[in-house]
Amino acid sequence: MDTGTPRRRPMRADARRNYERLLAEAADAFAEHGTDFSLEQIARRAGVANGTLYGHFPTRRALLEALLSDRMRALAAAGEELLAHPSPLGGLTEWARAATAHAALYRGLGTAFLQAVEDETSELHAACQAVLATGDALVARARNAGEVRPDVTAMDLYALVNAAAWVSEQNSAPQGERLLEFTLTGFRT
Amino acid sequence: MDTGTPRRRPMRADARRNYERLLAEAADAFAEHGTDFSLEQIARRAGVANGTLYGHFPTRRALLEALLSDRMRALAAAGEELLAHPSPLGGLTEWARAATAHAALYRGLGTAFLQAVEDETSELHAACQAVLATGDALVARARNAGEVRPDVTAMDLYALVNAAAWVSEQNSAPQGERLLEFTLTGFRT
């Protein structure tokens, strides 16, 4: 089977321009109002008709995926590099902080990410699985070094990171970061 | 100033009946579809007109408050009783589990509760503050006994409990309960 990215033909110039404008407006709108912001308004701000948005992005998650896939790949790559961190626990902690910051980019992302990992129909599924796999490598290394409890899983870390981002969205207090620190401590042997 | 509950005059019989039917339908709908379920459909199912719902419950949160205030009072009372638990940490842990189960009653509650605690205009604010105060007493007792770290606050516990409930809503894996356990461990001295 061919799971690779489909070889995409170059877009027509006007299509490409609309595509880019939609992405730019969506990035602004999501950053300011969260991922539930009206798609109709995004289309309007981008100066295109309603249906044009749906032509490029059939679902809200497809739009998110286009917006975030580069960044998610970078997060996974950063995790791979941290496998060379002198301290397994230090590498894990550093990556957990980066992943939390990543999930806090737009309000609503924590929800999307935590759901996407077990929803195979989600356009974010593949990217989230890659992030989870990176977390797994970091957790395994720390576990093998005897620095975290043997029952800690990558899914524990993934849920924590998204929960911490979610807490930060809901409440102005620094509870998100504190949740992250307390729980990482709880992971330790 | 008079912060007490306003002395409410008895409702007209038909009003009381509509009020009760709306509450019953809302409880069902929220339990099955979460707290964002359409208010219009709730009114329809209760057999009343749109505006009747708004007459009784000006906001969605007012409806939630009517639905949950007894239960929230009970949660606070259970916390007070757990102050007599032989183990301060044991009492705290038991209450944290009860509070998490409480916040998991309807999908969306974690969000509502975490926001309400710092939003004074929320109809849920008072009840959430009472729950927070109970958590504070339990945390203080465990701290004085030297069983939790001195920097752990009631707000840490409150955020954790709602985050654990939120995680359980998003994902079928048992990550919510695990987050609770790991973090409570991280609270310990």
Next chain:
DNA sequence: ACCTGAACACCGTTCAAGT
């Protein structure tokens, strides 16, 4: 005192018709 139902301004999504 309470209820009704229409009115208003908004959404997401689809799809025939255009270019």
Next chain:
DNA sequence: ACCTGAACACCGTTCAAGT
């Protein structure tokens, strides 16, 4: 190949008119 804009079915919220 892509875009437009109308169409459809839905919302939350308000408020004049009724009883």
